[in-house]
Amino acid sequence: MSRIFVAGIGAVSPAGWKVAALRGALDKGEPLPVQALPRPGWEKPLLARLVPNPPVRPEFLAHPRLRRTSPITHYAASAALEAAAGLRSKPDANNFRLGIVVCLQSGCVQYSCRFYDETLKNPATASPLVFPETVYAAPASHVAALLENVALAYSLVGDPSAFLQGVALGVQWLEENRVDACLVIGAEETNWITADALWHLDRRATVTAGAGALCLCRDPKLSAGIELAVITDAHTFSARQSRTQAAQAMRRQLGKNSPGELLCDGIGDSPRTGAAELAAWRDWAGPRVSPKRILGEGLMAAAAWQCVAACDAVAGGKFAAANASLVGSNQQAIGARFTAVAQASCL
Amino acid sequence: MLFPTTSSPRTPARVVVTGAGIITALGIGWTPNAEGFRAGRAAFRPVSQFDVSRQRVKTAAEVDLPSILPPTRLGARSIARLDRAGAMLVLAALEAWRQAGWEPAENLPLVLGTTAGGMLLGESYFRQALQQPLRHCQQATRAVYYQPQVQARMVCDALDFSGPITIISNACASGGNAIGHAWDLIRFGQAERVVAGGYDALGEMVFSGFDSLQALSPTVCRPFDARRDGLALGEGAAVVTLETLVSARRRGAEILGEITGYGTSIDQHHLTQPHPQGGTTLMVMKQACASAGITPAEIDYINAHGTGTVLNDASEAFAISEWAGRRAATLPVSSTKASVGHLLGGAGAVEAVVCLMTLREQWLPPEIEFETPDPACKFPIVNKPQDARVNAVLSNSFGFGGVNAALIFRRWA
Numbered sequence: 001m002s003r004i005f006v007a008g009i010g011a012v013s014p015a016g017w018k019v020a021a022l023r024g025a026l027d028k029g030e031p032l033p034v035q036a037l038p039r040p041g042w043e044k045p046l047l048a049r050l051v052p053n054p055p056v057r058p059e060f061l062a063h064p065r066l067r068r069t070s071p072i073t074h075y076a077a078s079a080a081l082e083a084a085a086g087l088r089s090k091p092d093a094n095n096f097r098l099g100i101v102v103c104l105q106s107g108c109v110q111y112s113c114r115f116y117d118e119t120l121k122n123p124a125t126a127s128p129l130v131f132p133e134t135v136y137a138a139p140a141s142h143v144a145a146l147l148e149n150v151a152l153a154y155s156l157v158g159d160p161s162a163f164l165q166g167v168a169l170g171v172q173w174l175e176e177n178r179v180d181a182c183l184v185i186g187a188e189e190t191n192w193i194t195a196d197a198l199w200h201l202d203r204r205a206t207v208t209a210g211a212g213a214l215c216l217c218r219d220p221k222l223s224a225g226i227e228l229a230v231i232t233d234a235h236t237f238s239a240r241q242s243r244t245q246a247a248q249a250m251r252r253q254l255g256k257n258s259p260g261e262l263l264c265d266g267i268g269d270s271p272r273t274g275a276a277e278l279a280a281w282r283d284w285a286g287p288r289v290s291p292k293r294i295l296g297e298g299l300m301a302a303a304a305w306q307c308v309a310a311c312d313a314v315a316g317g318k319f320a321a322a323n324a325s326l327v328g329s330n331q332q333a334i335g336a337r338f339t340a341v342a343q344a345s346c347l
Numbered sequence: 348m349l350f351p352t353t354s355s356p357r358t359p360a361r362v363v364v365t366g367a368g369i370i371t372a373l374g375i376g377w378t379p380n381a382e383g384f385r386a387g388r389a390a391f392r393p394v395s396q397f398d399v400s401r402q403r404v405k406t407a408a409e410v411d412l413p414s415i416l417p418p419t420r421l422g423a424r425s426i427a428r429l430d431r432a433g434a435m436l437v438l439a440a441l442e443a444w445r446q447a448g449w450e451p452a453e454n455l456p457l458v459l460g461t462t463a464g465g466m467l468l469g470e471s472y473f474r475q476a477l478q479q480p481l482r483h484c485q486q487a488t489r490a491v492y493y494q495p496q497v498q499a500r501m502v503c504d505a506l507d508f509s510g511p512i513t514i515i516s517n518a519c520a521s522g523g524n525a526i527g528h529a530w531d532l533i534r535f536g537q538a539e540r541v542v543a544g545g546y547d548a549l550g551e552m553v554f555s556g557f558d559s560l561q562a563l564s565p566t567v568c569r570p571f572d573a574r575r576d577g578l579a580l581g582e583g584a585a586v587v588t589l590e591t592l593v594s595a596r597r598r599g600a601e602i603l604g605e606i607t608g609y610g611t612s613i614d615q616h617h618l619t620q621p622h623p624q625g626g627t628t629l630m631v632m633k634q635a636c637a638s639a640g641i642t643p644a645e646i647d648y649i650n651a652h653g654t655g656t657v658l659n660d661a662s663e664a665f666a667i668s669e670w671a672g673r674r675a676a677t678l679p680v681s682s683t684k685a686s687v688g689h690l691l692g693g694a695g696a697v698e699a700v701v702c703l704m705t706l707r708e709q710w711l712p713p714e715i716e717f718e719t720p721d722p723a724c725k726f727p728i729v730n731k732p733q734d735a736r737v738n739a740v741l742s743n744s745f746g747f748g749g750v751n752a753a754l755i756f757r758r759w760a
Contacts, residue, residue: 041480116473119555123401131556132619132747136516141748145615153613157514158496168349196476197490231349234511239504331496
């Protein structure tokens with residue numbers, strides 16, 4: 001059995017453009033303010049938590065490939081660069097074979113809406129520059145071009161629990177020695193149509209956007225003090241297994257909590273949506289953090305933030321271990337545990 | 348557990364195909380498709396699914412879906428929620444499942460490739476949201492059922508199995524990657540059996556997108572022809588059931604072919620254009636051969652990605668010629684997109700099933716419209732129906748964004 005370590009983490013969220021901003025918002029524990037999102041045809045706007053503009057224009061936006069990209073690529077790239085910073089500063093960084101797994105649920109909605117709107121108005125003038133940016137694979141392609149030494153890149157689509165499938169895929173590539181390190185990124189952007197869809201499904205949820213990234217590796221010397229201990233099975237919702245049963249099966253595989261462990265759950269503002277996960281973790285007596293309550297419903301980005309928050313808590317020495325509970329909306333429940341690496345084994 | 352996993356077997360398991368389902372504009376199922384591909388029949392016609400009156404190109408390869416789906420475990424309400432893409436996926440999966448003779452199961456992984464999933468429902472959602480902003484009827488259902496993982500769950504429910512669902516969306520390489528990923532799962536001991544495939548339906552947005560790029564052929568799709576002027580779009584689905592050779596033998600299953608090699612990588616040259624010298628294409632073909640333990644001399648046919656665009660075919664021709672070396676002069680190549688168009692996320696899976704057909708029935712699929720080879724082609728293009736001795740074939744799939752995949756299949760005799 002091989003050991004897998006987390007070499008770095010990255011995040012962009014409505015709290016700001018670094019893990020530190022995410023950490024600050026979660027530590028504060030207060031829901032971030034919401035903004036009005038005009039909805040065509042409605043007098044009353046929808047509500048969202050939008051990602052603020054970065055304090056300084058990120059340098060990576062000068063890369064030719066990122067010139068016309070939409071925010072989802074900016075978020076994914078920023079989180080990826082932050083997570084991979086430790087690797088990129090190493091003298092042999094260029095010899096690294098990087099893997100990239102970008103996980104999405106809603107994907108490139110901004111340009112998709114824009115392009116389809118242009119098509120409906122007049123397909124003859126629909127922009128050929130916009131269309132390629134509508135595909136799910138666009139962010140992974142751009143991040144690969146930015147990082148250069150990328151050997152493999154996949155885009156996975158699913159409900160938010162698929163982020164941990166992305167982590168499992170990255171682990172598989174590492175174990176098969178196809179890559180030396182793997183960035184797993186969860187990213188989303190938002191606009192009125194995503195907010196509208198969420199309004200139809202869960203009126204208490206506030207849509208948001210951003211990205212989170214983990215950089216995985218096998219070399220303990222590259223570890224940021226975090227080890228991946230467990231990813232549970234994917235407990236798929238089906239005619240045989242309800243969402244509640246799937247969440248409980250995931251919980252059983254993660255085991256009972258021990259002192260000094262943190263739970264990063266996916267509970268948001270909707271009791272109905274959170275019921276299955278709440279039931280699964282009813283006996284959890286330890287500390288927990290619920291990023292969606294603070295940041296909003298960021299779909300795949302929110303799942304990534306849960307894992308980033310878990311890793312950050314472990315790396316910062318606050319907890320010996322942290323669990324991430326990903327009970328998806330319509331696919332599956334998966335959980336993971338991250339543990340602290342003793343300093344001696346990092347060296 | 349997804350991690351830690353049990354140790355990989357010392358010798359990777361051999362992976363065979365025991366069921367295949369295919370839906371294209373040539374027909375529903377193996378038989379009409381095999382007849383059509385063998386004859387090189389082209390299935391293009393004026394688009395009827397949406398308005399193309401203001402588009403530059405007005406034809407595509409549309410599937411004639413049956414008005415009623417064959418019986419499965421899906422109830423009437425679920426069936427009513429399937430869009431064209433979902434219906435094609437369920438049909439293809441049903442054919443593969445029946446052929447394999449698999450029974451209801453738990454913990455059976457499903458790996459699918461798609462670029463658009465239920466985009467047709469997404470388009471309906473968008474139109475209603477804009478044109479009737481105060482009308483909410485059906486919107487919540489569309490918001491759920493356009494998601495590919497929900498369509499994948501419909502497949503599970505239809506065939507009464509459950510297990511982890513993985514949706515790979517590497518653009519037009521998705522179907523090839525899905526089968527390659529499934530092959531990996533079995534080879535490295537993470538599963539004994541996997542259902543895998545790819546699908547995509549023709550949609551207004553995607554059609555308009557390719558038209559806006561002027562990537563669609565206003566004449567005829569002729570991959571690798573010096574006069575080629577673009578691709579043609581199609582729609583469809585293909586699903587295969589993969590299992591270890593041990594499992595297939597234990598069940599006494601009929602084996603359609605063996606998957607022996609897979610390669611995948613990413614071309615970082617451009618979002619929509621391949622590198623002119625096809626470096627990554629060359630790499631994935633080499634990877635696939637290395638994993639299969641064979642050389643280009645042992646490949647009897649290449650089912651090329653061959654979209655019919657100037658840039659793709661030139662790059663792929665360069666890479667195939669370079670990879671095959673002296674073998675190129677006698678290595679038959681064709682692109683079945685000349686018959687059914689480019690199926691995007693479904694392409695790699697449909698072309699995988701075409702490869703199984705060539706291995707099972709010992710013929711090569713021709714491009715009937717092909718006349719004048721591109722100078723970069725150092726290999727013969729199959730342009731007439733022909734029987735052939737086929738023991739090993741290679742299938743290429745490349746996607747927007749640069750992900751390339753190559754699969755190698757071997758005859759089972």
